Amino acid sequence: MSRQPYIRPVSKTTWYMRNGRYRKYMLREVTCLLVGVYSFLTIWVLATLASGSPESWNALLASQQTPAMIGFHAFALIYFLIYQSFDWFKLAPKAMPVQLGEKKLPDRYIIIAHYVAWAVVSLFVFWLAGVI
Amino acid sequence: MSMRQMELEVLRYDPEQDEAPRFQNYSVPCVDDWAILDALNYVKENIDTTLAYRWSCHMMVCGSCGMMVNGEPSLTCKTFIRDLPDHVRIEPLENFPIERDLVVVLDDVMEKLRMAKPFIIRKDPPPEDQEFTQSRAALYKFKQYTMCVNCMCCYAACPQYALDSSFIGPAVLALAHRYNLDSRDQGKAERLNLLADHDGVWECSFVGACSEVCPKSVDPAAAVQQMKIDGAKEWWKQKLGGGKS
Amino acid sequence: MAIAKKAFVWGLFAAGGTVTAFVFPVLIALFLIVALGNVPEGLQFENIHAFATNWLGKAALFIVISLSLWHAAHRLRVVFHDFGVRMDKAVANAVYLVALIGTVMTAFYLYQI
Numbered sequence: 001m002s003r004q005p006y007i008r009p010v011s012k013t014t015w016y017m018r019n020g021r022y023r024k025y026m027l028r029e030v031t032c033l034l035v036g037v038y039s040f041l042t043i044w045v046l047a048t049l050a051s052g053s054p055e056s057w058n059a060l061l062a063s064q065q066t067p068a069m070i071g072f073h074a075f076a077l078i079y080f081l082i083y084q085s086f087d088w089f090k091l092a093p094k095a096m097p098v099q100l101g102e103k104k105l106p107d108r109y110i111i112i113a114h115y116v117a118w119a120v121v122s123l124f125v126f127w128l129a130g131v132i
Numbered sequence: 133m134s135m136r137q138m139e140l141e142v143l144r145y146d147p148e149q150d151e152a153p154r155f156q157n158y159s160v161p162c163v164d165d166w167a168i169l170d171a172l173n174y175v176k177e178n179i180d181t182t183l184a185y186r187w188s189c190h191m192m193v194c195g196s197c198g199m200m201v202n203g204e205p206s207l208t209c210k211t212f213i214r215d216l217p218d219h220v221r222i223e224p225l226e227n228f229p230i231e232r233d234l235v236v237v238l239d240d241v242m243e244k245l246r247m248a249k250p251f252i253i254r255k256d257p258p259p260e261d262q263e264f265t266q267s268r269a270a271l272y273k274f275k276q277y278t279m280c281v282n283c284m285c286c287y288a289a290c291p292q293y294a295l296d297s298s299f300i301g302p303a304v305l306a307l308a309h310r311y312n313l314d315s316r317d318q319g320k321a322e323r324l325n326l327l328a329d330h331d332g333v334w335e336c337s338f339v340g341a342c343s344e345v346c347p348k349s350v351d352p353a354a355a356v357q358q359m360k361i362d363g364a365k366e367w368w369k370q371k372l373g374g375g376k377s
Numbered sequence: 378m379a380i381a382k383k384a385f386v387w388g389l390f391a392a393g394g395t396v397t398a399f400v401f402p403v404l405i406a407l408f409l410i411v412a413l414g415n416v417p418e419g420l421q422f423e424n425i426h427a428f429a430t431n432w433l434g435k436a437a438l439f440i441v442i443s444l445s446l447w448h449a450a451h452r453l454r455v456v457f458h459d460f461g462v463r464m465d466k467a468v469a470n471a472v473y474l475v476a477l478i479g480t481v482m483t484a485f486y487l488y489q490i
Contacts, residue, residue: 004147005229005237010294012461025339032452035397039445046486049429054422064412073409081402088398094354102269122403130418325379334383337455367384
């Protein structure tokens with residue numbers, strides 16, 4: 001009896017199209033591009049502040065007030081919330097199990113705690129910014 | 133109890149005759165509360181005795197009957213036809229070489245199991261006069277990770293293992309974590325030096341597919357994430373403490 | 378066998394991910410609010426300049442931006458791998474270099490404010 005194990009080929013570039021689980025994973029991972037973009041946008045904000053002039057600051061604010069930027073920020077906000085923040089909160093209980101006596105704290109309490117913390121942080125920043 | 137006609141599309145591969153796998157169709161009269169394994173057994177007994185596949189306990193404790201059922205890694209004794217459409221495609225577990233028909237070569241993972249050092253490691257001697265007691269709370273801390281039956285469905289689901297089979301993988305890491313969490317064990321650093329090295333925990337990108345398909349709810353994804361945190365902490369400890377522990 | 382250096386970058390990635398998950402939505406929301414034409418009080422030049430002059434503000438901005446950069450860098454490295462690009466060492470050096478540049482720029486501008 002001769003052995004000849006058959007190795008099924010896996011595409012290194014399109015494997016994630018195979019099922020919904022993998023596709024959602026890729027959609028989650030590419031949020032890093034948004035993180036990069038907004039990190040550098042914020043650095044640009046700092047650079048403008050460092051220049052010290054209210055004129056350049058107002059110019060920066062004005063540069064955001066185009067339909068394209070509105071669309072981009074709105075898309076980024078929704079995409080980021082769904083595929084980064086909410087996914088991160090959903091996965092957090094796996095990394096931080098809490099045992100109370102003999103029972104494990106159900107995941108949903110940890111997830112809810114994350115949502116509450118997120119709401120508190122967001123409201124705080126909105127308050128700092130004078131939005132509320 | 134009533135009957136249901138199922139159409140099975142089963143992958144066949146004869147290493148002595150075939151260049152590549154092919155599919156063969158079987159029409160199987162099933163009783164409606166059967167598992168898909170029962171359908172396969174019907175095929176083997178009544179239609180085609182040449183079909184090769186692994187199975188044993190038929191009760192989700194041996195881990196032998198893992199296969200792809202309509203593209204999903206499953207224990208065929210736990211996958212019931214009432215949850216399946218009439219047409220079912222059955223293939224061997226993904227990401228493993230096919231030995232013959234539905235039988236895969238599991239050598240790679242069998243080798244890796246020993247990397248988990250799946251035994252209690254002690255630095256101090258055990259207590260002399262008494263038994264080595266462990267409270268129920270301490271047991272429940274790691275109990276879920278003891279439930280693994282080595283069915284390898286998690287490896288079939290893991291895309292990182294699919295892309296690079298040098299990745300140690302979910303089941304082995306979950307097994308190591310079981311011992312790291314055991315209050316009797318003192319070998320965490322020793323295991324981490326092995327498993328938090330290259331091809332270890334860092335190759336996991338938390339896709340989470342392993343935990344979704346695990347038939348015993350072991351949640352290997354959680355074990356790996358916790359090991360990453362342990363690994364990161366241990367890295368700092370070694371850098372700041374100087375030298376390996 | 379020893380714990381790989383990846384432990385360190387992963388730590389930054391995890392910390393950065395936590396920070397971005399909590400802080401970035403409101404940050405993006407502020408950009409959106411400004412874009413919609415409504416510049417709130419706190420984002421007027423004097424106020425935000427005062428915030429960034431304050432050492433607590435500087436610390437918060439630095440931590441948020443640099444951790445987010447390292448998070449994005451490490452994740453992008455994994456994304457390249459997932460998309461089939463196999464030059465991991467080159468990709469790693471490139472993304473971490475960009476994160477380092479961003480971190481230095483952040484520190485530089487914060488120092489200047």
